[in-house]
Amino acid sequence: MYAVIETGGKQYRASVGDKFRIEKIPGETSTEVIFDKVLAVGGDDTATRFGDPYIVGARVTAEIIKQDRADKVLVFKYKSKKNIRKMRGHRQYFTEIIIRNIEA
Numbered sequence: 001m002y003a004v005i006e007t008g009g010k011q012y013r014a015s016v017g018d019k020f021r022i023e024k025i026p027g028e029t030s031t032e033v034i035f036d037k038v039l040a041v042g043g044d045d046t047a048t049r050f051g052d053p054y055i056v057g058a059r060v061t062a063e064i065i066k067q068d069r070a071d072k073v074l075v076f077k078y079k080s081k082k083n084i085r086k087m088r089g090h091r092q093y094f095t096e097i098i099i100r101n102i103e104a
Contacts, residue, residue: 001043003060003102005035014060014099015043024093027064033097035060041104049104061101069093 002015008023027033038058042048049055069091077086 001041001102001104003038003042003058003104004040005060006037006039006054007035011039014062014102016099016102019065019096019098021070021094021096023095024067025064025095027067027095029064029066031064032100033062033064035062041102055104057103059103060099061103062097062099064095065098066096067093068096 002013004011004013006012007025010023012020012022014020025033036054036059038051038055038060039053040048040050041055041058051058070093072089072091075086075088075090077088078084
């Protein structure tokens with residue numbers, strides 16, 4: 001069984017046992033998180049259900065594995081012959097989760 005959830009302005013296709021990184025959400029490590037913005041549910045030889053925009057009563061339960069920051073992304077702006085150089089870096093916060101349960 002799988003579900004399509006929405007969090008942090010992005011959509012993720014999640015099955016039980018999947019691990020992935022999402023935009024940072026509040027919570028401590030090994031805390032349970034419930035996603036109720038479920039866009040679609042399918043699999044297990046059943047018809048796929050789609051929400052309008054969300055499926056009422058559907059929930060996806062996940063556990064927070066890690067709160068961390070991603071690798072640094074460097075942005076270098078350069079203009080030739082003008083001696084203009086700007087170097088900027090950014091590290092995005094993320095939350096790593098594992099899907100524990102899907103309730104349709």
